Amino acid sequence: MTAGLTVAGTADRAAELAPGFGRLANMVEPGRLEYVDYPLPEPGPGALLVRVLRANVCGSDLHTWRGKHPVKKSGGLGHEMLGEVLAIGAGRPTDNRGEPLVVGARVAYTYFQTCRRCAQCLRGQLNLCDNAYEHFGKQPDEAPHFHAAFGTHCVVQPDQHVYVVPEALPDVSAAGANCGLSQVLFGIDQVGIAYGETVLVQGAGGLGLSAIAVAKERGAARVVVVDGVDARLEQATRFGADAVIRLQDHDGIEALTEAVRAAFGGAQPDVAIEVAGVPAAFADGLQLVRRGGRYLVMGNLSPGTTVPYDPGLITRKALTVRHVDRYDGRYLWQALRFLTDHRDRYPFDTLVDAEFPFERIEEALVASAERRVTRAAIVMG
Structure with a gap:
């Protein structure tokens, strides 16, 4: 981040976690968060366990935070993020373009899935998948617990698009690719x-x-x-x-x-x-x-x-x-390529003008809702 606001944390919550546990921010009701801990799951076949590196506050997160989402009134928040692969489930050797997946790789992934079985998918309207939010909409107490971006970890399911981030692309730019x-x-x-x-x-x-x-x-x-x-x-x-x-x-x-x-x-x-x-x-x-x-x-x-x-x-x-609602998951790779090819022409690395630590997520949401910042990022440390 070349300029802007950095909000210091009073403690590193992630450092307080017991071994083998992760933490996430749970919206108990619109406008109120609590932090909850769960054991880190083993990823199932075709799934990934990632450590979240950064997560941005997007306008649709604010809609949910204010209680304006048509369905989601509680649960995990955040959907614009970047992660590092911690564990790989059986049967997922590559990302969605054939790039090998390895532990430690930086990955961008869609917050929704494309089931390829519902009526919309079978019509070729992959962005309108009827089951897009099957996992994203779950409550944190439902295994594997880590369904959203505002957490130390996230489980990426088999039908979510995943792409290895080009080496030349910095974290601050790559974290916003999977949404806007x-x-x-x-x-x-x-x-x-x-x-x-x-x-x-x-x-x-x-x-x-x-x-x-x-x-x-x-x-x-x-x-x-x-x-x-x-x-x-x-x-x-x-x-x-x-x-x-x-x-x-x-x-x-x-x-x-x-x-x-x-x-x-x-x-x-x-x-x-x-x-x-x-x-x-x-x-x-x-x-x-x-x-x-x-x-x-x-x-x-x-x-x-x-x-x-x-x-x-x-x-x-x-x-x-x-x-237009959502996007075809294949466009995530186009976004990563666009950011990489044009990183010297457009200042995507300055889109985030405020960074908040994990324990200050609520402050980031309020500052964003009040338009005191253009785009806030949650940095996991």
């Missing part, structure tokens, strides 16, 4: 960005910054970012945004539309990408993209949040609106 960047790469492939097209990104969090980089590498002629947090807009500029728009400087959709037109030289963008997670952003995006344009929606996930919009506008503008 993989999601953006997959999502953008669903709507396409042709060489010379223009792109509007709504939201400059981790997803939005990744979207800038991917859009640029796909050949976008101009990328403009809208957000309401100055620090995020500054980061967007460092990631290559051609212009940024401070949301609160424009009162209402008409003023925002004019600002967007001005940023694109009098036109509206060919593609808009919603990664703000704010319902109003969706209605705005329908107005901001050009007639015949494409709109990729990935940020709005929380159930029960609604916003009024004119469905006829979509027809009159002949828009293509694509909502």
Whole structure:
């Protein structure tokens, strides 16, 4: 981490563990954590036991922490992480691209599985696997206990994608590959960005910054970012945004539309990408993209949040609106390659601007929810 906040811990909780035990943070209820210890399991056939090196606080973790997840109201938290292989179950000699798995290897892995048996998988929609969260959604008291990222260890199940991390890629960059960047790469492939097209990104969090980089590498002629947090807009500029728009400087959709037109030289963008997670952003995006344009929606996930919009506008503008949930697990390798190939061009190593020790996870969640940090990381030591 080149700059930012490091929060010192008062004690190394991992060092207090009895031999053969691991520790995890359990959300007893939204907004309240407790630490619990369990014996480390032997990985079953095709599974891995990994020691978690780093885990980031993602926007969807905050949704769960605030009680806005449609199902998950308790249990382990965290899903954006990097690990080191401690033990390998029988029948798993390689990762998902054929690279040998060995004890001590750094690995990135999907937080969900692809069962390849459900109706969605059999249709080829692997990102929509009906059994994706079979293990991730379990409670910590259910063996093998270590199902999520906010823990000293994690068990990676046979149907989760696992990839050995390229040696040249630092931990701080690799830890974010399995969520934001993989999601953006997959999502953008669903709507396409042709060489010379223009792109509007709504939201400059981790997803939005990744979207800038991917859009640029796909050949976008101009990328403009809208957000309401100055620090995020500054980061967007460092990631290559051609212009940024401070949301609160424009009162209402008409003023925002004019600002967007001005940023694109009098036109509206060919593609808009919603990664703000704010319902109003969706209605705005329908107005901001050009007639015949494409709109990729990935940020709005929380159930029960609604916003009024004119469905006829979509027809009159002949828009293509694509909502994307999760990603095909194979895109995790693409994300690792993207980070490795472009590590000198885009400052992914600066996305994390605050590091917290394992015993200060709740503080990391609160600081992230209050937007005092752009992206927090839990460093296991």
